[in-house]
Amino acid sequence: MYEDFNRNIHILLYRTLIDCPVIFIKLCMFWSSLLILVFIHIGLVNLYLRRPWKYFLHTLLNLLGLYILVQGIYFADRLRVEPVEGYARAAAIVFQRMNAVVLVLVLLLESLSLVFYYTELWNYVAKHPTVRSIKEGLDYLPTGLLYYWEDGALMFANLEMDLLAQKMLGRSIYAVGNGMTLEKSIREGKLSEGCQFMDRGPQLTVKLADQKVWQFHMREFLIGKWTVHEVLAYDITEENRLHEEVYIQYGELRKIAGRLRHYSENMRELTHEEEVLQAKIQVHDEIGRVMLATKRYLAGAQDAPTREELLPLWQRMIVLHHTAQDPGKEENAVRSLLEVSELLGIRTEISGKITSLTPVEREIFMMGARETLSNACRHAGAQHMWISIMKEDGGTTIKYQNDGKVPKGEIIEGGGLSGLRKQTEHAGGHMAIATGNFFILTIFLPERGKTDAGKYGSTEKYGTVGGTAISGPDC
Amino acid sequence: MPRQLFEAMIAGSGRYELVKSIRSADMADLVCGYCKVDLILMDVLTELGASGLSAAGRIKRRFPAIRIIIVTSMPEVSWIQRARDLGVDSFWYKEVNEEPILSIMDRTMRGEHVYPDEAPVVKLGDALSSDFTDREIEILRELITGDTNQEIADRLHLSLFTVKDYIKKLLLKTGLHSRTELAVKISQAGIVINDRQLIEPD
Numbered sequence: 001m002y003e004d005f006n007r008n009i010h011i012l013l014y015r016t017l018i019d020c021p022v023i024f025i026k027l028c029m030f031w032s033s034l035l036i037l038v039f040i041h042i043g044l045v046n047l048y049l050r051r052p053w054k055y056f057l058h059t060l061l062n063l064l065g066l067y068i069l070v071q072g073i074y075f076a077d078r079l080r081v082e083p084v085e086g087y088a089r090a091a092a093i094v095f096q097r098m099n100a101v102v103l104v105l106v107l108l109l110e111s112l113s114l115v116f117y118y119t120e121l122w123n124y125v126a127k128h129p130t131v132r133s134i135k136e137g138l139d140y141l142p143t144g145l146l147y148y149w150e151d152g153a154l155m156f157a158n159l160e161m162d163l164l165a166q167k168m169l170g171r172s173i174y175a176v177g178n179g180m181t182l183e184k185s186i187r188e189g190k191l192s193e194g195c196q197f198m199d200r201g202p203q204l205t206v207k208l209a210d211q212k213v214w215q216f217h218m219r220e221f222l223i224g225k226w227t228v229h230e231v232l233a234y235d236i237t238e239e240n241r242l243h244e245e246v247y248i249q250y251g252e253l254r255k256i257a258g259r260l261r262h263y264s265e266n267m268r269e270l271t272h273e274e275e276v277l278q279a280k281i282q283v284h285d286e287i288g289r290v291m292l293a294t295k296r297y298l299a300g301a302q303d304a305p306t307r308e309e310l311l312p313l314w315q316r317m318i319v320l321h322h323t324a325q326d327p328g329k330e331e332n333a334v335r336s337l338l339e340v341s342e343l344l345g346i347r348t349e350i351s352g353k354i355t356s357l358t359p360v361e362r363e364i365f366m367m368g369a370r371e372t373l374s375n376a377c378r379h380a381g382a383q384h385m386w387i388s389i390m391k392e393d394g395g396t397t398i399k400y401q402n403d404g405k406v407p408k409g410e411i412i413e414g415g416g417l418s419g420l421r422k423q424t425e426h427a428g429g430h431m432a433i434a435t436g437n438f439f440i441l442t443i444f445l446p447e448r449g450k451t452d453a454g455k456y457g458s459t460e461k462y463g464t465v466g467g468t469a470i471s472g473p474d475c
Numbered sequence: 476m477p478r479q480l481f482e483a484m485i486a487g488s489g490r491y492e493l494v495k496s497i498r499s500a501d502m503a504d505l506v507c508g509y510c511k512v513d514l515i516l517m518d519v520l521t522e523l524g525a526s527g528l529s530a531a532g533r534i535k536r537r538f539p540a541i542r543i544i545i546v547t548s549m550p551e552v553s554w555i556q557r558a559r560d561l562g563v564d565s566f567w568y569k570e571v572n573e574e575p576i577l578s579i580m581d582r583t584m585r586g587e588h589v590y591p592d593e594a595p596v597v598k599l600g601d602a603l604s605s606d607f608t609d610r611e612i613e614i615l616r617e618l619i620t621g622d623t624n625q626e627i628a629d630r631l632h633l634s635l636f637t638v639k640d641y642i643k644k645l646l647l648k649t650g651l652h653s654r655t656e657l658a659v660k661i662s663q664a665g666i667v668i669n670d671r672q673l674i675e676p677d
Contacts (some may be wrong), residue, residue: 260658261621264669267662271520275548279480316483336499336522343495344509359524366501366523374505 015100025077028103032070035110039063042117049130059117066110072098144214144233148179155228164233167208168195179229183218205236213240266359290317330355337369341385344377346402352389357396361445364423365389365398371416372400372441380404380439395429395446406435481516481576488577498522500530507538514584516576519547519554520668528554532561542583546576549665550595552604552612558590565589597664600649604666607648614641616667618658 043059072095079092129137138145144161148154157165157173165173169185170192176182184190186204189197194209204216217232290313296304305313333354341348357365369387376382382404390397411433413421420443424431429445478496485491494510497503500521506512515534517527531543545558548569558566565583567576568591579589597604607615617627628638642654651657661667 256655257621257623259621260619260655263659264619264621264662267619267668271549271665271668275520278548312487332498333523336497336502339495339497340502340505343506354523362524366499366525370501370505373502374508377505377509 016097020100022077024100025073028107029070029073029077031107031111032066032073035107035114036063036066036070038114039066042114042121045121049124049128051124062110062113069103069106073103142235144216144231146173146179146182146231146233148229148231150227150229152178152180154179161231161233164214167210168192168206179231182231183216186216205240207240211237213237287317290314337387341373344373346373346376346382346385348373348385348387350387350389352387352391354389356391357389360427361396361398364420364427364429364443364445367420367423368398368400368441368443371420372402374416376402376404376439379407395444398443398445400441401438403438406437406439411435478518484577491580499525500527501525503530504533504537507534507541512538512541514580515541515543516546516580517543519545519549519551528557528561528563531558531563535562544576544579544583544589549668550597550604551668552594552607552666553616555590555594566591568595597666599660599664599666600651602648602650604664607645607666611641611645611648612667614638614645615657615661616669618642618654619662619667619669621658 039059039062043056043063046055046059072091075088075092076095076098079089079096083089138156139159141158141160144164145156145158146154146161147156154173154177162173165171165176165182168191169176169182173182183204186197186206191197191206192209196207198205198207198213204218205213206216207213213236215234215236217234218229220227220229222228290310293305293313294310297307297310330353334350337350337354338348354362354365373385376385380402382402385400385402387401388397388399390399411417417433421431424443424445427445429443431444432442434440434442478498482493482496485493491514494512495506497506498521500517501523502525503515503517507515515531517531519527521527527545527547531545534541534543539562542564544565544567545554545563546567546569547554555566565579565588567579567589582589593605595604613631614627617630620627622630624638624642625635627633628635631638642657645657646652646654649657649660651660
């Protein structure tokens with residue numbers, strides 16, 4: 001039995017193709033063909049993945065080998081039943097002598113190598129994204145992406161950009177077919193109903209019908225020698241909402257700041273008025289005490305004050321009575337000026353309301369009044385002075401005019417006038433002096449927030465005018 | 476004490492003669508140029524928003540021989556030093572000072588400089604006005620202008636962060652809840668008063 005087994009193994013090991021049964025030959029051919037197909041698949045996958053040529057070459061070599069093997073087996077099998085000529089005969093003769101076991105081993109080896117190739121391919125695909133996987137990833141980004149060539153031809157648009165195009169233009173970006181059309185439509189406002197272009201600086205911002213806000217960033221760059229245009233779309237709905245909230249709150253804060261500024265500017269006056277009010281309350285109480293003391297005196301009460309003690313109290317009360325009378329803010333303001341001009345021997349007339357001036361305007365006004373009164377008294381020998389305050393569109397004009405001697409030649413501004421000019425210009429205003437029949441100093445102060453646009457000419461400080469009096473007789 | 480009471484007091488003093496009593500400090504130097512004046516009682520906050528300190532400065536420059544006493548009831552912390560810097564001779568708090576004004580006038584005419592040690596202490600929230608540092612007072616003065624923190628930082632040559640930090644510390648110190656509340660309370664207390672609208676003269 002052992003000898004039989006040995007003999008069978010021996011026969012098997014040394015059996016050539018020509019001795020193999022037909023079924024065996026057919027099976028080997030089928031197997032080889034199958035391997036060819038699988039290697040073709042691997043080759044195509046490598047080509048698709050754009051892998052280095054060596055991988056494709058390996059596959060090609062295997063394919064070639066298997067092809068020759070299949071051809072050889074085929075011709076060896078044909079030679080058994082019919083004669084063949086040419087290279088087919090040569091191939092047949094070679095393969096007829098091929099050991100069957102060796103053939104099976106070769107086919108097994110090729111099959112095992114497939115496992116290796118597929119494992120290697122699987123690892124490669126796992127580590128390297130394919131074009132398709134990149135496309136899939138980009139499609140599901142929350143950002144819109146669009147790339148197009150110099151002439152507008154589309155290169156790539158992801159799903160989000162396509163949806164945006166449908167919402168803004170009413171059709172797919174692929175139906176539009178041109179990348180420049182999208183930008184142009186946004187800029188020109190040619191959008192679907194409900195969509196609105198928002199002016200938010202250099203970036204294009206669009207509010208869609210569903211109230212979502214998208215911002216488009218455009219740029220171009222070079223790939224090799226070709227210019228590619230890129231459009232990125234970002235959903236800034238939340239940022240826009242916060243921006244609008246901040247804008248409203250900022251507006252409220254500016255209002256509060258304005259009220260605070262106004263409160264602060266008027267604080268001096270308010271404090272002064274509060275002092276006066278406190279004094280009046282004190283005066284009122286004192287008047288009450290004097291009246292009570294007088295009543296006790298008249299009633300002949302025991303602890304009543306004497307006549308000599310009462311007299312100074314009554315004198316004081318008469319003074320206090322004048323304090324209690326308040327002619328009003330405007331009259332107080334006018335009297336502040338008139339009491340001094342009367343002392344200087346100048347009759348002053350004021351038109352316009354001093355109380356209509358803002359605190360800054362009032363300070364400049366008083367500075368001007370001080371300077372012109374002083375000059376009118378010391379240098380010009382004036383007897384009349386006219387001051388006018390005119391509120392106009394955009395600001396306030398204050399004019400000081402006197403009937404004193406008009407200086408001849410160029411006016412050299414001393415410390416007072418130059419200080420006045422400095423303060424006026426610092427407040428955004430303009431000062432001009434005109435000499436003719438009268439000396440006229442004019443100050444223009446713009447409203448807060450507006451600057452003077454050279455109302456009287458920025459370089460001309462002085463001019464000669466007819467010198468029409470603001471009010472009062474012709475001199 | 477209203478101006479008329481001062482007039483009555485001077486008239487009754489027997490040793491002083493009233494030259495002129497005017498409502499606005501802005502006109503004071505004009506009067507000094509026209510009349511012979513030895514002593515001025517100058518309020519800080521006068522009619523038409525005129526600052527008595529600015530007027531005192533102008534008068535001291537033109538008429539250094541004229542003696543000036545600043546009289547006020549406001550506890551503004553910087554006025555005492557400003558008055559000293561301008562060369563004002565004496566300083567008198569109307570409500571707080573126990574020494575009568577006539578005595579201050581007599582001492583000033585004798586060449587003395589009568590100044591209080593400090594401004595009256597006023598409560599602001601949980602803090603006293605004496606608790607604030609010089610820089611904090613500066614910040615408070617800027618707060619009442621209504622400007623933004625950035626504008627304040629630019630004006631004081633500080634960083635925005637520093638200004639915000641100061642405001643936070645002031646709110647903690649006073650126990651107040653917001654910078655607006657702080658600004659309003661400061662203005663009402665009179666600890667800082669914005670009496671300078673215009674730029675300082677050279």
